[in-house]
Amino acid sequence: MGSHRRPARPGTDRSTRVTVLSAAAATAAAALAAAPAGAAPQLRPERPADTRAEIDRLYEEAERATEAYNDADERTDKLRAQVKRAKESVARGQERINGMRGELGALAQAQYREGGIDPALLLMLSSDPDGYLDRAAVLDRVTFRQAGELTDLQKAQRGLARERAEAGRALAELEKSRAVVARHKRTVEHKLATARRLLNSLTGKERRAYDRASRGGDRAGLPAPAGAVSSRAAAALAAARSAVGRPYVWGANGPSGFDCSGLTQWSYAQAGVGLPRTSQAQRHAGRQVSLSEVRPGDLVAYRDDASHIGMYVGDGQVVHAPYPGAPVRYDPVGMMPVSSVTRI
Structure with a gap:
């Protein structure tokens, strides 16, 4: 906003890494602290200068709330995308597991059908003893390998289910934080309506003075850009x-x-x-x-x-x-x- 003339302390350049939930909670808390939701709109102060200061304060408050809302909104979108990817990954893993179960079921049925005959007798009756031994060895290896893969996939599925549950909980918490900021936004919009009424209450001369002040500033001391x-x-x-x-x-x-x-x-x-x-x-x-x-x-x-x-x-x-x-x-x-x- 271009209407603030009060001096401020120099800003810092520190960038703090925080978790998604703690950042969202801090954002909502800071926004609420800036302008309590239950604060009643103030009447126009007696002096035009005080009116302008009140308008400035309301505009500044509104912008802080907007940035807080933007932050919560962006974080919610990112987490929603993460949840979507997790669900898709879980679905792919489940599909693979279902396919493996089908293959193992077919192998189990085949083994069951042959299970009543002693392997030694099958070997004696086989027209191709060497081929039978090769097939049996391969069957054992395939069964063992697929059983191992099934175990791995089940572990992966459990891991993905945990990730999905955690992402869902995080999204729910972030949505709550977003709702808090949205409620705060509505409160500030109400205050902006008050600011507009205050602005409209100024005389033409006062309004022009306010506009000049809002667009004022020191343009000295800025050399031509180098490079x-x-x-x-x-x-x-x-x-x-x-x-x-x-x-x-x-x-x-x-x-x-x-x-x-x-x-x-x-x-x-x-x-x-x-x-x-x-x-x-x-x-x-x-x-x-x-x-x-x-x-x-x-x-x-x-x-x-x-x-x-x-x-x-x-x-x-x-x-x-x-x-x-x-x-x-x-x-x-x-x-x-x-x-x-x-x-x-």
């Missing part, structure tokens, strides 16, 4: 520019609407580069550089938690999806505190 821009960065930048004017949409990653990280993910996808879904993950998707080294195509993350992200376009500006109600647009790179710059 050539890569072809993938140029392609991603062209895609991002083509999205200017399209609406901000909750949880969307194009092509008709975007949230902040959805825009950068979609833009780099047009250049053949896969980025993670959330702004927090995207900040670690490449090499981090200083703001003084920023080049067109670099990703610029904002706030100490990297809950907002845009793409640098040059001339001290970024292109980004600001917040609900504001379309994809250009704003000064210094519109809010920068936490990191990432070169893909």
Whole structure:
């Protein structure tokens, strides 16, 4: 979002590895902590400056919730794919076991039919004693081998069944976390409606002052970028520019609407580069550089938690999806505190 003017502590660059469940739980907990679900919408403060600050807070809260939702949604999709692969593997293993059981059953029946005759007598009665011995030896070996394979397949089936059960439990837990974030999203949407009412309550002069503040920032201190821009960065930048004017949409990653990280993910996808879904993950998707080294195509993350992200376009500006109600647009790179710059 481009409306935050409060200073923030410098962001850190640590990337923490966590399990799927603990990450989803932490995401939901952080989102809930940011804005309690039961919080009642506040009335318009008496001073326009306080009204603008309240609108800023609500927009910032909404974006954090959106990124939390995106993270849970992405993890759920990945786990669902894992469960699908596990089920397919189990089905293939079961099919192989059924085939082996059929073969062993046929062999058992054949042995049973011959089992009443003493092998020595069969040998004496055989017109081809050497051939009989060869067939008997082969039958024994095949039976032993197939019995071993059946045991192995049964073990594999049990292992796959355990994996499927574990994946199912994990998916259920993740779906619960996703539901928590979705409920939080609905709560923040209610707060956004309050923000829109607050915004509409401003006079024309106050509204213009708010818009100037939301699009303000320090454009000084940014030298001309050094070095050539890569072809993938140029392609991603062209895609991002083509999205200017399209609406901000909750949880969307194009092509008709975007949230902040959805825009950068979609833009780099047009250049053949896969980025993670959330702004927090995207900040670690490449090499981090200083703001003084920023080049067109670099990703610029904002706030100490990297809950907002845009793409640098040059001339001290970024292109980004600001917040609900504001379309994809250009704003000064210094519109809010920068936490990191990432070169893909």
